[in-house]
Amino acid sequence: xxxxxxxxxxxxxxxxxxxxxxxxxxxxxxxxxxxxxxxxxxxxxxxxxxxxxxxxxxxxxxxxxxxxxxxxxxxxxxxxxxxxxxxxxxxxxxxxxxxxxxxxxxxxxxxxxxxxxxxxxxxxxxxxxxxxxxxxxxxxxxxxxxxxxxxxxxxxxxxxxxxxxxxxxxxxxxxxxxxxxxxxxxxxxxxxxxxxxxxxxxxxxxxxxxxxxxxxxxxxxxxxxxxxxxxxxxxxxxxxxxxxxxxxxxxxxxxxxxxxxxxxxxxxxxxxxxxxxxxxxxxxxxxxxxxxxxxxxxxxxxxxxxxxxxxxxxxxxxxxxxxxxxxxxxxxxxxxxxxxxxxx
Numbered sequence: 001x002x003x004x005x006x007x008x009x010x011x012x013x014x015x016x017x018x019x020x021x022x023x024x025x026x027x028x029x030x031x032x033x034x035x036x037x038x039x040x041x042x043x044x045x046x047x048x049x050x051x052x053x054x055x056x057x058x059x060x061x062x063x064x065x066x067x068x069x070x071x072x073x074x075x076x077x078x079x080x081x082x083x084x085x086x087x088x089x090x091x092x093x094x095x096x097x098x099x100x101x102x103x104x105x106x107x108x109x110x111x112x113x114x115x116x117x118x119x120x121x122x123x124x125x126x127x128x129x130x131x132x133x134x135x136x137x138x139x140x141x142x143x144x145x146x147x148x149x150x151x152x153x154x155x156x157x158x159x160x161x162x163x164x165x166x167x168x169x170x171x172x173x174x175x176x177x178x179x180x181x182x183x184x185x186x187x188x189x190x191x192x193x194x195x196x197x198x199x200x201x202x203x204x205x206x207x208x209x210x211x212x213x214x215x216x217x218x219x220x221x222x223x224x225x226x227x228x229x230x231x232x233x234x235x236x237x238x239x240x241x242x243x244x245x246x247x248x249x250x251x252x253x254x255x256x257x258x259x260x261x262x263x264x265x266x267x268x269x270x271x272x273x274x275x276x277x278x279x280x281x282x283x284x285x286x287x288x289x290x291x292x293x294x295x296x297x298x299x300x301x302x303x304x305x306x307x308x309x310x311x312x313x314x315x316x317x318x319x320x321x322x323x324x325x326x327x328x329x330x331x332x333x334x335x336x337x338x339x340x341x342x343x344x
């Protein structure tokens with residue numbers, strides 16, 4: 001490439017989709033460890049903040065201390081030169097704590113792609129207003145312009161993309177090319193995504209057009225199936241974090257989904273929470289080779305999750321960022337990457 005690639009290092013900043021998990025061990029402490037590694041390597045971090053769940057916590061007096069801690073960390077993240085963008089799980093809309101201290105969520109709303117336009121637009125507006133209200137307390141020019149759908153459940157995408165455009169979003173970063181989730185109530189299918197570093201979309205995320213919202217896909221690649229299986233077996237939850245991956249259709253549907261994903265062994269996201277550094281490096285090399293010669297400085301998107309960032313993840317991220325710096329790949333954010341490709 002004529003210019004170095006640009007790494008957008010992202011973290012889905014959230015507890016679990018069924019409401020389980022506590023923010024301090026599952027979000028705050030692990031995020032601080034990720035920040036320390038990124039800062040020591042000169043790479044900005046982008047937190048995809050699940051705004052609905054933290055807005056729900058603010059409404060509950062019992063959650064005041066943890067809500068204050070979340071707001072403090074997020075404002076400090078901006079002050080330290082990092083970025084915040086929007087992540088949504090619609091089941092958190094109007095969530096409430098029951099007397100036992102458990103979150104009552106509407107699991108029928110799990111998939112944003114299943115909702116009508118007005119509901120999607122309302123969710124996006126609420127999330128954006130919350131995030132920009134927080135961010136502008138620290139940085140007056142802060143803008144929320146990028147989105148990632150909870151559970152990657154953005155399809156059918158036409159209404160979601162229309163709502164994103166309506167609410168002023170410029171970028172979606174949900175697509176993981178080549179991957180599919182067949183779990184009932186949680187499906188996504190990106191097997192037909194184009195082999196492009198980025199593209200514009202207006203109806204179908206898998207079909208590039210000449211206008212519309214930008215799609216900055218999560219980098220994916222192929223590794224040996226056995227290496228992928230070993231990485232999955234080593235993956236776990238961050239220290240002190242407890243929660244459930246229960247989906248909207250219960251344990252049986254989730255088990256079926258896991259079994260169906262075994263057929264995809266070897267196709268991986270650039271996920272620094274679950275993959276060791278050699279695999280992260282391998283698929284990044286594949287990507288750089290595939291798009292060598294492009295005239296622009298291309299954005300490559302890595303993903304992690306605060307709740308499953310383990311000691312093994314720390315080693316992987318450290319080694320990967322050391323390699324990234326050695327390759328001349330520069331860290332960036334969505335606004336800066338968009339400015340770079342728009343001006344190329």
